[in-house]
Amino acid sequence: MRNRAGMAFSLAASLVLGAGVLEVAARKAERKAVGIFEDHGDVGRVDAAYAGKVEYEAGKGTYTITGGGENVWFAKDAFHYAWKQVSGDVTLTADVAFLGEGKNPHRKALLMARQGLDADSVYADIAVHGVGMTAIQFRDEKGGLTHEVQASMNAPKRVRLVKRGNYFTMWVAGEDGKFALAGASPALALKEPFYVGIGVCSHEKDLVERAVFSNVELKERPAQGTGSAAKLYSLMEIMNVESTDRKAVYVAEGRFEAPNWMPDGNSLIFNRNGRIEKMVITGGATQVIDTGFAVRCNNDHGISPDGKELVVSDNSKAERESRVYLLPVGGGAPRLVTKNAPSYWHGWSPDGKTLAFVGQRAGEFDIYTISTAGGDEKRLTTAKGLDDGPEYTPDGKYIYFNSERTGHMQIWRMKADGSEQEQVTKGDGNDWFPHFSPDGEKMAFLTYDASVTGHPENKDVMLRMMTLKDGKIVVLAKLFGGQGTINVPSWSPDGKSIAFVSYAVPGD
Numbered sequence: 001m002r003n004r005a006g007m008a009f010s011l012a013a014s015l016v017l018g019a020g021v022l023e024v025a026a027r028k029a030e031r032k033a034v035g036i037f038e039d040h041g042d043v044g045r046v047d048a049a050y051a052g053k054v055e056y057e058a059g060k061g062t063y064t065i066t067g068g069g070e071n072v073w074f075a076k077d078a079f080h081y082a083w084k085q086v087s088g089d090v091t092l093t094a095d096v097a098f099l100g101e102g103k104n105p106h107r108k109a110l111l112m113a114r115q116g117l118d119a120d121s122v123y124a125d126i127a128v129h130g131v132g133m134t135a136i137q138f139r140d141e142k143g144g145l146t147h148e149v150q151a152s153m154n155a156p157k158r159v160r161l162v163k164r165g166n167y168f169t170m171w172v173a174g175e176d177g178k179f180a181l182a183g184a185s186p187a188l189a190l191k192e193p194f195y196v197g198i199g200v201c202s203h204e205k206d207l208v209e210r211a212v213f214s215n216v217e218l219k220e221r222p223a224q225g226t227g228s229a230a231k232l233y234s235l236m237e238i239m240n241v242e243s244t245d246r247k248a249v250y251v252a253e254g255r256f257e258a259p260n261w262m263p264d265g266n267s268l269i270f271n272r273n274g275r276i277e278k279m280v281i282t283g284g285a286t287q288v289i290d291t292g293f294a295v296r297c298n299n300d301h302g303i304s305p306d307g308k309e310l311v312v313s314d315n316s317k318a319e320r321e322s323r324v325y326l327l328p329v330g331g332g333a334p335r336l337v338t339k340n341a342p343s344y345w346h347g348w349s350p351d352g353k354t355l356a357f358v359g360q361r362a363g364e365f366d367i368y369t370i371s372t373a374g375g376d377e378k379r380l381t382t383a384k385g386l387d388d389g390p391e392y393t394p395d396g397k398y399i400y401f402n403s404e405r406t407g408h409m410q411i412w413r414m415k416a417d418g419s420e421q422e423q424v425t426k427g428d429g430n431d432w433f434p435h436f437s438p439d440g441e442k443m444a445f446l447t448y449d450a451s452v453t454g455h456p457e458n459k460d461v462m463l464r465m466m467t468l469k470d471g472k473i474v475v476l477a478k479l480f481g482g483q484g485t486i487n488v489p490s491w492s493p494d495g496k497s498i499a500f501v502s503y504a505v506p507g508d
Contacts, residue, residue, distance in 0.1 A: 035063060036218055037082040037197055044069060044078035044119035050208050052080025052200065063213040064099070065109075067200030072108055072127065072137070073146050076119040078205070079110065083117075083197030088223040089507075090196050092216075093160040096128045099210040104203040105131040109211035111161040113168065114195045115142075124168040124185050126159045130209075134159065136170035136183040140478065147477070149237065149502075150247040151182035152283045158215070163190075164507040165223065167480065181233050183248050184504035186478035187460045192223075224507070232458075233504045234484075236268065238281060238497050241442070241465065244476055248502075249283045255457075257484030258299035259499040261492050263307035268490075268499055271299050276312060281499075290331030298322060299487045300344040303329060305352045309372075311337075313344045313357075324357055326372060337374050346488065347391040347399065349416070356390035356399055367401050367418075380418030388455075389433045391489060392416065393440050400424065400434040400443065411445060425466070425473075433487055437495045442467055444476070444498055446486050457483040463500060480504060 031039040034056040042052055050068030057064075069078030096109045112125035124138040127148070132155030135148040149170070156172035160179060170183040196218065202209040236250040236259060256272035269278050269289065274296040279286040291297060294314035300322075301312045310329045315322045321341035325334035340359060347356035352372065359368045359377065366381045367390045381387040383405040390401040400413045406423065409430040414421040425431045430448040432455050437443075447462045448455070459482040466473045479485070479502040490499045 034082055035061070036084065036216065037063075038084045040065075040080065040082035040197075041117075042067075042069070042079070043081050043117055043199075044076055046078050046080070047205065050202070050206060052208065054080070054082045061214060061216065063198060063216060064210060065198065065200040065213065066208050066210050067202055068205070068208045069201045069203075070205040071106075071203055072110065072125070072199075072201045075139075075143055075145055077121075077123075077201075078119065079108070079199045079201035081110075081112070081114075081117070081195075081197055081199040083114070083195040084218065085193040086196050086218075086220050087192035087194075089165070089221050090163045091160060091219040092196055092198075093158065093218075094198060094213045094216045095158045096156075097212050097214075098130055099212060102130045102209055103207055104209075105129065106203045107209045108201045108203065109213070110199040110201065111159060112195075112197060112199055113161065113163055113190065114197075115190050117195065118142075120144075122188065122190065124161070124163075124188055126161045126170050128156070128159060130203075134170075134172060134182070136161075136168065136185060138168065138185045138188055140186060140188050147244060148246065149183035149185075149235075150245070152247065152249055152251075153180075153182060162506055164505075166190075167504065167506070169504055169506040181235070181251050181504065181506065184233075184235060184480065184502060184506075186480060230505045230507045233506065235502045235504065236270070236279070236499065237502055238492075238499050239463075239476060240497055241437075241444075241476060242496070246477065249281055250279055250286070255484065255503070257501055258301065258487040259490045259501065260302050260488055261490055261499055262303065263493055265493045269301070269303070269310075270501070271297050271301060276301060276310070291327060292333045293317070294325055294327075294334045296320070298344070299484055300346060300357075302345065302348060302488050304348055305350055311345050311348065311355065315342070324355060324370075337372065338370060338377065339374070340377065343368075346389050346401075349392050350394060350396040356392060358388050358390065367399065369399075369416075378418075380414065381421070383421075387412075389487075391434055391436065393436055394438060395440055400436075402432050402434065402445075408450065409448075411443075427473075429462075431464075435486065435489050435491060435498075437491050438493060439495055441469065442495075444486070444491070446482070448482065452482075455483050457481075458503060458505070461485065463498070 052067040055064040067080035107130040108127045114123040120143045135150040137148040158173040160171040166187045168185040171179040172182045173179045235248045259268045259270045276289045277286045296316040324338040327334045344358045368377045370377045385404040387403045411425040432446045443466045463477040486500045
């Protein structure tokens, strides 16, 4: 039999629970529904004098949002947001137009999916800026910094944010209404339910700006992720290594891989479907380089230090095993360098006289060098396990490479003659493909999760950078990629940028 004290406790608990239910009900009753959205309000620190609002015209189907807020960037956000709580996969589409000239060129109109309404929440959005620059922005951990991938199209008429599984993609359309993929996020898991909606940030703490969202469509469906039959897209990205700002300069359905920067700093080469192609960094049409009989080129290719020759690894001949060839950088007949196969190029000595490559001989993959004139190859590594990705330092003193001789893949280095081999990275992940800034001070490389064997495609990876003077490592980008992302040297000649390929499987 329950005693009086127990009954009193039970009654008190019931009262508290009842109060909580009433409080939730009251909050729901206070919601300011507008159109398809359940509520709206300021997120983050916005002065009451510059509080936002939403005006919905049912007849036109337009949402005019007035928003203040200092920014949606770094680790905290401040803006006005109209939202709905949803679960599963979503697609949010709208025409976006600012009203007035605006004070700050970085004012933002937003299509956003967000974990919570706190200022430092995990989120992904499409941010259309006042100057027309459009980007997919994302914060992948609570309180973390925001990152972005800029679209090559400026001031699109219509934008679309798509969530499929844990990935978000940005689609943009011009006056013709035809959507094109323009950017993608890394894996970004949102717990259900989460918020999706539209918003405005003035980018000034003591100012409001206005934008109109029209033809707004929100589609919801159960989470399905992306299947193996979904289309794959490749995105050629350029990153400023100081700011980590990224821009997708070329996007196409299918797979292309492994950019090299041309010496003029204005163009890139890459491989696709066995051919080597060239493109300008501002985007546009690509050009296939004439490589003669070599029409089965893989992603191990590069350009000589003097910019006059192109090296390719190709398996067009004989038993279809990769060999290394040289040809004029503008195209021409390939000249065989490595007689033995398979061989995969990765590095060129600064004096232009020697190539470093990976060769499989008697079942073992090791690092070799050979004169550009051909002749005998020189074996530099003999440890059991895979050695791969050799690249010379800009001063020619060392060759860095990745090796699994310790049990998992890490970056190593040795003198150019193969002596004094020593481990450089010592983390839990699997590190691949060291690439050096022109001044020799920084090394970029790719990192897979510890569970990943080899360097497969379509994985969540990190592009990281080590400062060689102190060994400090920073994450430049998280992305969906792997094989094809950064297999070969891809620093810009001025050392300010890196080119790489990310991938997306956005689903239907």
